[in-house]
Amino acid sequence: EIVLTQSPDTLSLSPGERATLSCRASQSVSSNYLAWYQQKPGQAPRLVIHGASSRATGIPDRFSGSGLGTDFTLTINRLEPEDFAVYSCHQYASSPWTFGQGTRVEIK
Amino acid sequence: EVRLVESGGGLIQPGGSLRLSCAASGFTFSSYAMTWVRQAPGKGLEWVSTISGGDTTTYADSVDGRFTISRDNSKTMVHLHMNSLRAEDTAVYYCAKAPWFNGDNDYFDFWGQGTLVTVSS
Numbered sequence: 001e002i003v004l005t006q007s008p009d010t011l012s013l014s015p016g017e018r019a020t021l022s023c024r025a026s027q028s029v030s031s032n033y034l035a036w037y038q039q040k041p042g043q044a045p046r047l048v049i050h051g052a053s054s055r056a057t058g059i060p061d062r063f064s065g066s067g068l069g070t071d072f073t074l075t076i077n078r079l080e081p082e083d084f085a086v087y088s089c090h091q092y093a094s095s096p097w098t099f100g101q102g103t104r105v106e107i108k
Numbered sequence: 109e110v111r112l113v114e115s116g117g118g119l120i121q122p123g124g125s126l127r128l129s130c131a132a133s134g135f136t137f138s139s140y141a142m143t144w145v146r147q148a149p150g151k152g153l154e155w156v157s158t159i160s161g162g163d164t165t166t167y168a169d170s171v172d173g174r175f176t177i178s179r180d181n182s183k184t185m186v187h188l189h190m191n192s193l194r195a196e197d198t199a200v201y202y203c204a205k206a207p208w209f210n211g212d213n214d215y216f217d218f219w220g221q222g223t224l225v226t227v228s229s
Contacts, residue, residue: 035215037153044112044219045153045202056217088153092213096168099145099153 002027002091006100012108019076021103023089028069033093036065036074039086039102048087049074076105110134110218112203117223120193128188128223130203137184141211144177144188146199147222156201159186160211171197193227200224 003026013019023034032052037045047056049065052072062077076083084107089100116128130142144156157167157177165177176189186203201223204216 031213033213033215037216037219042221044221045204045216046219047215047217050207050215050217090153090215092215095166097155099155101152 001096002029002094002098004089004091004098004100006087006089006103008103009101010104010106012106013079014108015079015081017079019074019079019083019105021074021076021087021105023067023072023074023100025070025072025091027094029072029091030093032068033091034065034067034072035090035092037088037090038083039088045088079105081107110205112205112218112220114201114203114220114223117201117225119226119228121229122194122227124193124227125189125191126193126225128190128201128203128225130186130188130220132184132186132203132205135205137179138181139209141206141209141214142177142179142186143204143206143211143214143216144186145202145204145216145219146197146225147202148196148199151199153202154199157188158206158211158214161209164211166211190225193225195227198225198227 034052036049053065088102141160143158159177179186203220205218206214
């Protein structure tokens, strides 16, 4: 099973700043089958990035994903108030499909 | 607009059974794999089970033999039958849609808001 470890657990930033979230896999994620989701309390999770770097439909271009192998990054440029949420990475390269524990992006 | 609405959660005693349902709309339901993902209180997301458009099913080891996923294409619904429930099954259960038919190597492009299952005496 591929274990995903996200860092940091919490990121305290101000609107307008850049957020850099890390997701490290215990073994290589083939074909860059790595996604990121956004979760807000009481709301359905929302797909942000798939294929490590492809933005989902309707996701603003301030969100970008990068990485390959075992190290992946989600970057949010110029944080907007609606971006403060929990972000989880997900590998779908090897069953069982697994998720990271999440990074909370909170307002400083 | 894709919409997924879960129902059926609640408080259940250990060893009991429960059936979760997910009503889907806004897309050609029979053409896509569907998945259940859960999230225990204060924990990360955990994949539970997937059913392909062709009814092929896969399960996490933690629920294999106890949970059964099924789909009703005529009613555009997916179900999760949960037996022999344990305290560690307590979680919010999310229904999610895959972007393809097979359910292999898929991310989840749309999610419901979840239904809470609490297993406790």
